[in-house]
Amino acid sequence: MVSLFSMRVPLLLVLLHAVFGSAYRWFNWQYEVTCEAEKFVTPSDEADVVEFLKNEFPKQSHIKVVGNGHGFGNLTTCVDQSLTNKTSYIVSLANLKSxxxxxxxxxxxxxxxxxxxxxxxxxxxxxxxxxxxxxxxxxxxxxxxxxxxxxxxxxxxxxxxxxxxxxxxxxxxxxxxxxxxxxxxxxxxxxxxxxxxxxxxxxxxxxxxxYLLKKTTTVLNATTNYTQLYTDIHDLYKKHDRVTVWGPHFDWDSEAQDWVIEPTFFASYWEPTNYTGVRNCTLNYCANGCGECIKNYICYDEVSDATSAPPQGVCSREFYAEIEHFWPFENFMDVAINYTKFQQSQTPRMRGFDNQEMIFQYRILKGDDSYMSPVNTYNLGPQNSGVFGVLEIDWIQSVNNYTTLWNNQGFAFEFMDKFGYEYNARAHWNKMSPYDPKFTLSAFPKLPEFLKIQEQQDPNCQFVNDFLVNQLGIDRCKEAIGQ
Missing domain, CATH: 3.30.465.10 (Uridine Diphospho-n-acetylenolpyruvylglucosamine Reductase; domain 3)
Structure with missing residues (x-):
């Protein structure tokens, strides 16, 4: 198997000066999302930000702030200069380091x-x-x-x-x-x-x-009896409060042109500890997402080093497609089984492409009352605990082939159309979420309040792009972005 984080490199802001004019092209981390703006701006401090926005407000210029481009969708895409007669800016706030x-x-x-x-x-x-x-x-x-x-x-x-x-x-x-x-x-x-x-x-x-955590990683056995497989996984969440299940894993059989389940996968869980010895999670190769991670081990470390991978944990670079959906945890068994079966129904359309591995990952998360949080609890019923399950599926390629990447990303979009309403599922922002403002309103009941604030903050539609306008249903901004 390949590393779980092998494709996850530090985010890239790639700015290429155009051959003609002063245009700048932005790419996300794996270069499949891009846009071209006329200018790239890096304010030195908040005062510069204020001056810049005051100057651009009467011009109704398009302004898109970008970070490191670590996303699979187009949330941070600028309004492409070819679609507008207004100046389009890419803005980096990297200098604001107070x-x-x-x-x-x-x-x-x-x-x-x-x-x-x-x-x-x-x-x-x-x-x-x-x-x-x-x-x-x-x-x-x-x-x-x-x-x-x-x-x-x-x-x-x-x-x-x-x-x-x-x-x-x-x-x-x-x-x-x-x-x-x-x-x-x-x-x-x-x-x-x-x-x-x-x-x-x-x-x-x-x-x-x-504070320190004890991280325990344990090998689990896989089976194509998905009811049994996911019952066993569900039982882990009954035993432990803080769990990530890395699996099941599937390998692409190039001869059969089909996915084959790997016999084992693994889960990690974390718990507080009074350990005073050497902090050693970062000394373990798999703590950084590299190498053969399907093995039993225990490590102890500060919470950040025990639960997250630093940039140096990335060991190679390959394209991959990904979805990440949130849904009330009470739906766990139905979601796990039916998402898996639906993915299998997509397999015939994946034949002839450069597939290598597919990894399912399950997590759990406490709900909240932030308006646009994917785990907002506003539309949950009395039968729901307010805890969400999280399912991520990664389609990993054998080579960096755009055709394979775009093919698999197309399949990624289909999951939300299939299961969004059925399981009250919400996609992680910037991870393959199809346009559907009606569903967005259903999953984010505070959207009308959010859009009122958005109009107050951005009356000329300078901060939005194609994704935001179409995903949130900001009809007043369609003309402003050239739709």
Missing amino acids: LEINKKNMTVTAGAGWDVYDLINVLKENGLSFNHLGAERVQNFVGALSTGTHGTGRYVDNMASQVVALRIVDARGNVKIINEWNNPEELKAFRVSIGALGLITEVTFKVQPT
């Missing part, structure tokens, strides 16, 4: 330029840890917050739930402070803003004293 640590309140205030990896190192140097973290550290921090990035655990929220305050600049260049003391309801909209509400220049988030 930092203030308040150990009395156990909060950290960081500028928008920080990446997750660098913030983790600063926290550890100061005896602090994130409350919650995603499985990787390659993202820009604000970008990770704004898209609902998460880890795993029955009592673990997504990263955005740690935010207690932020500074944001609207399209007019006005700075607005949103916090849980003065405008807590608005904070619910701004925590997962998906880039639609303005330029976030600074964020304040909760931290905790450094």
Whole structure:
């Protein structure tokens, strides 16, 4: 098998100067999502951000902030200059690197330029840890917050739930402070803003004293009796609060042109520990997602090093397609079985392509009340606990072939159309979510309130792009982006 993180490299912002004019082309991390803007802007501080937006507001210029491009969809695509007669900008806030640590309140205030990896190192140097973290550290921090990035655990929220305050600049260049003391309801909209509400220049988030976790990885046996397979996996979530199941795994049989289930896969679970010995999760090759990881082992480390992979954990680069869906955990068995069977029904259309491996991954996450969080609890019923299951499927290629990548991404889109309404499933923002504003309203009941704030923050539709307009149903902005 290949590594689980072998395709996950640090996000890339690739800017190529055009042969003619002063255009800049942006790509996401694996180059299948791209756009071309006229100008690339890197403000030096918040004052520069304010001045820039004030100058561009009367021109109604298109403005898209990009982080490191770590996404599979087109959430951060700029409005392509070929589709508009207005100036289209790509903006990087990488220079905004202010930092203030308040150990009395156990909060950290960081500028928008920080990446997750660098913030983790600063926290550890100061005896602090994130409350919650995603499985990787390659993202820009604000970008990770704004898209609902998460880890795993029955009592673990997504990263955005740690935010207690932020500074944001609207399209007019006005700075607005949103916090849980003065405008807590608005904070619910701004925590997962998906880039639609303005330029976030600074964020304040909760931290905790450094603590250690024991990570246990155990080998599990696979079977094509999916009822039994997923009953066994479901039982793990009854025993442990914080679990990731890496499997089942399927290999592509090039002769049979079919997926073949691997006989074993593995699960990891984490629990608090009073261990005082050598911190050794990062010393274990598989802790960074590399190598043959289907084996039993135990390690101990600071929470960040025990639960997430740093950029140096990436050991190769290959294209892959991915979905990640959230659904009320009560639907676990039906979701697991029927998603697997539906994927198998797609197999005949995958023949003749450069397939190598397919990995299912299951996690669990506590729901929240952020307006656009994929695990918002607004439409759950009394039968639901408020805990969500998370299913990720990765289609991994044997070579970097765009034809195979786009083919598999097309299949990825089909899962939401098939199961969205049936299981109250929601796609992770920026991970292969098909346009469907009617369903978006169903899964995100606070969408009307979010769009009212969006119009206040962005009256000329300068911050939106094709994805946001069509996914959220922002009809007032269609003409502005050239539709």
